[in-house]
Amino acid sequence: MPMTIALTVHIRRDAKVVTFPFTEYFQGFEHIEAVQRLFGAQTEEVLQQLRIELRSGRGYMGVSSEDGHLRINAQYLNTGRFIDLYLDIIHELVHVRQFLDGQELRDPHYTYVDRPTEIEAFQYTVAEARRLGLTEPQILEYLRTEHMSDEQFQRLTRAVKIL
């Protein structure tokens, strides 16, 4: 459609996504062995430079496949269970490491529960949950989200070796 109407409005077109330092919301993760194993000597530097975007709407957390920043649902951060948030951060930090390694986080050849980057993140997180003493039923409860069908959930639990 040709633009024939002369508009006298101005639209500013230099919007940036607002992000905050990870360490403004998450403290002490540099002391967690599971985190240190991901980033080694760079642990503090990675966490210092990591940015988080607080979002509205639905969902939990994710890592941008463009620049590796963390996306977090603000309501989930404020009201979610502490242990869920902790384990989700471990999961997402695996993705941050994968991103820094140059891995493709959104490989469309795989569905979510079969994607190698997800399997690694889930396996890593389940190991941390076991270290903390969570029971297998508690871990299953943590892993179960409305995003997965029963069949996908079974594939995931097989992949992370929960029977």
Ligand SMILES: [Zn+2]
């Ligand atoms: Zn993931």
